[in-house]
Amino acid sequence: MFFIAGISQGRKDLDFLQTIVCKRCGRLSSISVFATYMYFSFFFIPIFKWNKQYYAVSSCCQTPFSIDKELGQAIERGERVDLTHDDLHFVDLGYAQASVCPDCGYRLDSEHIYCPKCGRKVN
Numbered sequence: 001m002f003f004i005a006g007i008s009q010g011r012k013d014l015d016f017l018q019t020i021v022c023k024r025c026g027r028l029s030s031i032s033v034f035a036t037y038m039y040f041s042f043f044f045i046p047i048f049k050w051n052k053q054y055y056a057v058s059s060c061c062q063t064p065f066s067i068d069k070e071l072g073q074a075i076e077r078g079e080r081v082d083l084t085h086d087d088l089h090f091v092d093l094g095y096a097q098a099s100v101c102p103d104c105g106y107r108l109d110s111e112h113i114y115c116p117k118c119g120r121k122v123n
Helices: 069-076
Strands: 005-021 028-042 045-058 064-067
Touching (some): 005 069, 028 069
Antiparallel strands (some): 028 045, 045 064
């Protein structure tokens, strides 16, 4: 008998979009929310999920923020939720390593002294 089973990480984009001033770069941005979770699959069919966490991402500089589980569950249920700066907690998910220009949001490399798009001096 042959069985295929495994444990993997999943991501679900939630139906949420809110306009807010970005907590990182200070630009007007939209925030979208997604959930991550671990799941066990059997014959490529997810059987059960655990360790669900909720994150918000700003559209201007792609900064990820974690949000409380209660807020994430309310968003997932379709309830009306307004996120504030106090609800957003900086987090490093491993893919937001690139810095961005604080003026125009252009992605910068570590060797840039000036932004190639707008010319502003960056740290």
